[in-house]
Amino acid sequence: MTDEARGERIEGWAFTFCKAAFLALIFERYTLLATAALAFGLYVAAAIYGVREWRCWVKPPWVTIAMGIIAAWQVYELFVARH
Numbered sequence: 355m356t357d358e359a360r361g362e363r364i365e366g367w368a369f370t371f372c373k374a375a376f377l378a379l380i381f382e383r384y385t386l387l388a389t390a391a392l393a394f395g396l397y398v399a400a401a402i403y404g405v406r407e408w409r410c411w412v413k414p415p416w417v418t419i420a421m422g423i424i425a426a427w428q429v430y431e432l433f434v435a436r437h
Contacts, residue, residue, distance in 0.1 A: 374389075384432065386424065387428035390422075390425040390428065394422045397421065401414070
């Protein structure tokens with residue numbers, strides 16, 4: 355692997371964390387709920403349109419199931435359990 359390719363790979367990781375940090379800034383306390391719910395919805399939509407391979411390290415259908423469970427758990431924690 356060349357130095358430039360290694361640098362591009364590292365920049366890709368940095369960009370991933372940059373996106374996560376930006377979402378955390380916007381959603382604050384609701385970051386996990388918002389990102390998991392959006393991921394769940396977008397993965398379902400992608401599947402409806404025929405996409406069967408996703409880049410997430412958790413593979414289909416487990417990534418969709420995991421994001422749905424995380425989103426539901428956050429709804430419970432944020433809005434049900436604390437009130």
